[in-house]
Amino acid sequence: MAETIELTCIRCPIGCQLSAVLEDGTVVRVSGNTCSRGEAYARAEVADPRRTVxxxxxxxxxxxxxxxxxxxxxxxxxxxxxxxxxxxxxxxxxxxxxxxxxxxxxxxxxxxxxxxxxxxxxxxxxxxxxxxxx
Incomplete structure (x- = not known):
């Protein structure tokens, strides 16, 4: 069963509204991004969210x-x-x-x-x- 997580990308000032589709806890598709950084962000945010302090x-x-x-x-x-x-x-x-x-x-x-x-x-x-x- 697929699950969709909605995210706002924080990798650049655009702030794309992303949708990450998960199957069995793994991201299988990302949409809404205007660049490759958005896809990479969504995959990392779901698996292992990190921040610069x-x-x-x-x-x-x-x-x-x-x-x-x-x-x-x-x-x-x-x-x-x-x-x-x-x-x-x-x-x-x-x-x-x-x-x-x-x-x-x-x-x-x-x-x-x-x-x-x-x-x-x-x-x-x-x-x-x-x-x-x-």
Whole structure:
């Protein structure tokens, strides 16, 4: 007996409305996609949904108090909240470069958390405000 799952593709800004037809738990057909990424997304979403987690971590001794980070590769969808909690508890030391691993194998997912914005060591006052601030 075939089952149909409706999905919205998140692989590009178009957001195609996809229909994935399953037979015995396996995707046998995908429709509604305008590119091959939509079909690949539907097949992966049904079998093993994963997400990139982005956020910030605190920086000690940096020119900025936080830096942006992301998971590489994507983590299982059911681990997203645990990964976000781990990021909220993470503090790293400056300097940091893009691609530096700040948490290896986060929450046992096999993914690393890497820096996406460099942070130099603090050398004076932190420039939180432009000259227009009062």
């Amino acid at each position: 982005t956020g910030t971590v605190a920086v000690r001794g940096g020119a900025w108090p936080v830096t942006s980070v992301k998971t590489v590769p994507d983590v299982p969808k059911d681990a997203v909240l645990d990964v976000a909690r781990a990021l909220s508890e993470t503090v790293v030391d400056a300097p940091l470069a893009i691609g530096d691993v700040v948490v290896a194998n986060v929450c046992g997912t096999g993914a690393d958390v890497v820096v996406t914005k460099p942070v130099d060591v603090q050398t004076g006052t932190v420039p939180f405000c432009t000259s227009t601030c009062k």
